[in-house]
Amino acid sequence: MNRRGFLRTTALSAALLGAALGVGRRLSGYRVDPDTAQALRTLSEKEFVILLAISRRILAPDAPDAPPVGPEVVLFIDRYLGGIDEGLRDDVRALLHLVEHASGLSRFTRMTAAAQDEVLQTWQASRLAVRRQGLQALRSLAFFGYWRDPRTFAMLGYSGPMLPRAPG
């Protein structure tokens, strides 16, 4: 069974996923600015909004020297997802809908920061492996999109690459 199959055949997750996708398609209210919308290659506008909200809680910049989690973090992830296996990509997209619509009575993106943290904590320590797996995937993506930014190097005390970034 592949990762996608694993997600979809785990009894509870299958039910939640079906519900999430069904509800998710009917609900709207996810708007991004036109430039961002045009830049998206893999994620829908809704998925972009969900992933941005999740990334903000996973990364939680804590001081002015930590760059804010802006659209560029998720746009990078969007481009990265465009280069990976289609099955994995679909898993990630399904996961975003699952977080948004199967995290409680409210949508994840409409929760307070504290409530969002609580949801992610629940996923992190869940008895369901599929939830721990989901959180790990989201962590990896958020870290990939954020800690690549040279602005984060100074706050880490990291000297960074020795080679200059190639033009373009």
Next chain:
Amino acid sequence: VIRSAQSLSAPIELEADLCVVGTGAGGAMVAREAARAGLRVVALEEGAHVPPANFTQREDEMIPRLFQDAGGRATTDGAVTVLGGRGVGGSTVHNTNLCKRPPAELLDGWGIRGWDAAALEPHYQVVERDLAVQRIEEGRLNRNNQILKRGVEQLGWRGDILMHNRKGCVGSGFCELGCAFDAKQNAQKVLVPDAVAAGATVYADCRAVKVVVEDGRATAVRAHAVRADGRPGPTVTVRGAVCLSGSAVGSARLALLSRLPDPEGRIGASLRLHPSSGVAGVFDEVVEGWNGIPQSYECTEHLRFDSAAGDRRVWIVPGFAHPIGIASLLPGFGAAHMRTMRLYPRLALLIAMVHDRTMGRVSLDRHGRAQLSYALEPGDQEALLHGMAACARILFAAGARTVLVPFATPLELRSRDEIGRILSHRYRPLDPLLASSHPMGTIPLGTLVDPEGRYRHVRRLWIADGSLFPTSIGVPPQLTIYAAAHKVAGHLVAELKS
């Protein structure tokens, strides 16, 4: 010559004496030896040819280029991230140059004619000579490695400086992203150029999809170009005998895709991973583990190879990474994770790698993609937790103020008295986080492969990569893969020349 199949606009057919699938430690060695013996060799590589001048030292740019599945490969349950190389040179491009022989006890224990330590000795010697393998000078241990050494010595445990294949190393610390200074004496730098100089042709960006078998003999490999967007391009057919060297995952996948005769369904069925987990120590001193050679010292106190080893099957080495990698290794998320990241310059990281007995499986999904199932067996769970506890002991002995353990609910230890909390942890998938860089054992010697490296059920088909190992080997596999491929190449050349 090294060509990119991306430039092909129409299908091609090539005649060769030998088609080698894969250009990592195994494939590059076979290609070189066969070409030097006068055989017409074509080697196919799924990934690109990325020369050192294009190694940018940036994780976001190099991980998608140098790793299978853009670094996102994992077991089906997500419990083990499995890192494998992709591109000319395979995993030797991104590994940290560790060259360690397994002990004679392990090789002799395989009980396979011609694969005991004495028989492999000349092959190891060739590899160590050609790849300039030598002991790291003690003065080049970086602070993360010095901390491991200090802790090991404080505890009176067994440890040593490691052997590497690097020459002209400037200590940039970016080994895992490819060496921009071309100091790695690896398949990409040494063996592929040797093979090409001897007349071999290498096609990069070319994915093998079928070994053609006719009348019980391997007669060709069918492949297709991999376009820049990942989609398949024109077909490439190479007629000739075949050697599979596409890694324990890739070779098993191709064997399954090709529906090679396998009466007992053993292909892919004995996957070993060397699963590992990292434990971090927070120090008052500046560590800056990203500077210098990443892994140059080992602790072997808890690494035994006998059948009564129990949970003493753990190899401990430093495991530092750059920011994205370290963020992924550290537990948790949110504000707590951010606080830990701010400790980056004062973190030391040790890895406990299990000499595993668990047997997973490589199989195919309905799209023909490799899927890896692997459920850590209880004995390996104990070994893992024992190893992580040993890491914590070393870190405290070396002066760590606190120790961070990557359990699903992150664990922070404030003194060595709390180490028992690691041992009492109940393992479950993703708790702790695991990674693997050493898949092996999927087309093993003995059951599927004869002592000369021939696949038992198809003539003119050889296996030469980590797939061959009948067991996990408990040490980094690259040196043994090079040596095994050198041995198999000798048999293969003798047969094809005759």
